[in-house]
Amino acid sequence: MPDPAVTANFSAAETALMERVFELAAKGCQTTQPNPRVGCVLVKGGEIVGEGYHGFAGEMHAEREALKHAGERARGATAYVNLEPCCHQGRTPPCTDGLIDAGVVKVIAAMRDPNPLVAGGGFETLKLAGVEVASGLLEEQARWLNRGFITRMQSGRPWVKLKSAATLDGRTADADGFSKWITGSEARSEVQLLRAESSAVVTGIGTVLADDPQLNVRLENVHRQPMRVILDSQLSMPLDAKIIGDGDNVLLFTCSDDYDKQGAFAELGVEVLHQVGDQNRLVLEEVLAELANWQCNEILLEAGQTLCGAFLQDSLVDEAVLYYGGSMLGDRGKSVFVSDAAISFDSRPEFVIQSADMIGPDARITAVHKASKARLAA
Numbered sequence: 148m149p150d151p152a153v154t155a156n157f158s159a160a161e162t163a164l165m166e167r168v169f170e171l172a173a174k175g176c177q178t179t180q181p182n183p184r185v186g187c188v189l190v191k192g193g194e195i196v197g198e199g200y201h202g203f204a205g206e207m208h209a210e211r212e213a214l215k216h217a218g219e220r221a222r223g224a225t226a227y228v229n230l231e232p233c234c235h236q237g238r239t240p241p242c243t244d245g246l247i248d249a250g251v252v253k254v255i256a257a258m259r260d261p262n263p264l265v266a267g268g269g270f271e272t273l274k275l276a277g278v279e280v281a282s283g284l285l286e287e288q289a290r291w292l293n294r295g296f297i298t299r300m301q302s303g304r305p306w307v308k309l310k311s312a313a314t315l316d317g318r319t320a321d322a323d324g325f326s327k328w329i330t331g332s333e334a335r336s337e338v339q340l341l342r343a344e345s346s347a348v349v350t351g352i353g354t355v356l357a358d359d360p361q362l363n364v365r366l367e368n369v370h371r372q373p374m375r376v377i378l379d380s381q382l383s384m385p386l387d388a389k390i391i392g393d394g395d396n397v398l399l400f401t402c403s404d405d406y407d408k409q410g411a412f413a414e415l416g417v418e419v420l421h422q423v424g425d426q427n428r429l430v431l432e433e434v435l436a437e438l439a440n441w442q443c444n445e446i447l448l449e450a451g452q453t454l455c456g457a458f459l460q461d462s463l464v465d466e467a468v469l470y471y472g473g474s475m476l477g478d479r480g481k482s483v484f485v486s487d488a489a490i491s492f493d494s495r496p497e498f499v500i501q502s503a504d505m506i507g508p509d510a511r512i513t514a515v516h517k518a519s520k521a522r523l524a525a
């Protein structure tokens with residue numbers, strides 16, 4: 148739980164500096180995967196002497212970028228960072244060494260690193276070297292920014308974001324399953340950003356057969372494409388489905404024992420993951436655990452009502468991003484999800500609405516599952 152008393156101990160100036168840290172960290176939103184989004188500001192005598200953020204896994208961490216920028220001016224400085232500095236040798240050397248060697252005297256962090264290789268060890272190392280440490284400044288925002296990384300580290304699964312576009316009365320298509328441009332171009336281009344920030348875009352065979360989507364990011368300057376993941380228990384996907392693209396970065400989960408077809412997908416470069424399943428249905432918790440093994444922090448669920456329903460009924464939707472266009476379709480239109488059985492009022496999935504905004508002529512509501520919100524704060 149973020150300790151409000153701790154946050155209250157920080158001054159307005161310190162809070163403003165941490166806000167700058169978040170701005171820097173956000174620059175890595177589309178690229179740091181599987182690493183967390185981290186920014187760092189170095190301050191001496193009330194003046195910013197260095198700034199940095201983590202861009203790509205394998206490249207320098209935020210602290211080392213800021214230290215490089217500051218040079219000698221880092222001596223005697225205070226480092227503001229949204230995540231506990233690492234103390235382990237990973238793809239890059241420990242940030243704690245860098246900070247200590249550069250003569251930084253104080254570190255103000257927003258939160259502890261949930262990575263078991265760090266988990267408080269970074270703070271300990273700094274303290275042992277005589278560096279003053281304070282943590283908890285804007286912790287709630289820090290946890291939100293890295294909700295995917297935290298969920299993977301703490302729960303062994305990615306954070307699941309369900310995206311849907313519906314009419315004002317919550318319908319996604321007409322009775323025949325037809326829909327086109329329920330929302331306008333602004334909302335549709337925002338979805339490109341949602342994809343770009345995700346480790347993987349996940350869909351079901353129903354959507355592949357109905358729409359033959361590509362589910363890739365079509366933006367300028369894309370540095371990395373999210374993985375595309377298809378849940379296809381019976382292996383009904385055609386070999387020429389557009390989602391396969393060049394076959395790179397595509398995972399296909401199936402319960403089918405059709406080894407010939409599995410082999411044909413493998414030849415296209417698709418990674419076929421076989422699951423025994425439950426009565427020939429994929430077990431979503433196992434799918435998510437496997438996606439965590441593939442280092443997915445956040446996944447975007449862009450699926451039809453059956454798969455969305457399965458995720459919701461298994462309490463596996465952490466966040467819903469719902470776009471509403473200005474039309475209605477009534478009770479014969481398709482709803483966002485279908486359930487196996489009627490959901491009683493008392494057992495309905497409950498969400499906390501985080502924001503409601505206009506996106507061009509449409510509305511966007513972002514909501515977080517109550518249980519996920521509690522888990523993230525813990």
Ligand code: AOF
Pocket residue numbers: 182183184185186200201204205206207208209210230231232233236237238239240242260262265
């Ligand atoms: C920091 N600053 O900017 C980031 C940190 O393989 P590596 O060396 O990149 O280490 C990855 C781990 O380091 C990652 O899992 C997380 O625990 C921490 N990320 N730490 O001090 C940063 N990105």
Ligand code: ZN
Pocket residue numbers: 208209210232233234240241242243
């Ligand atoms: Zn580090």
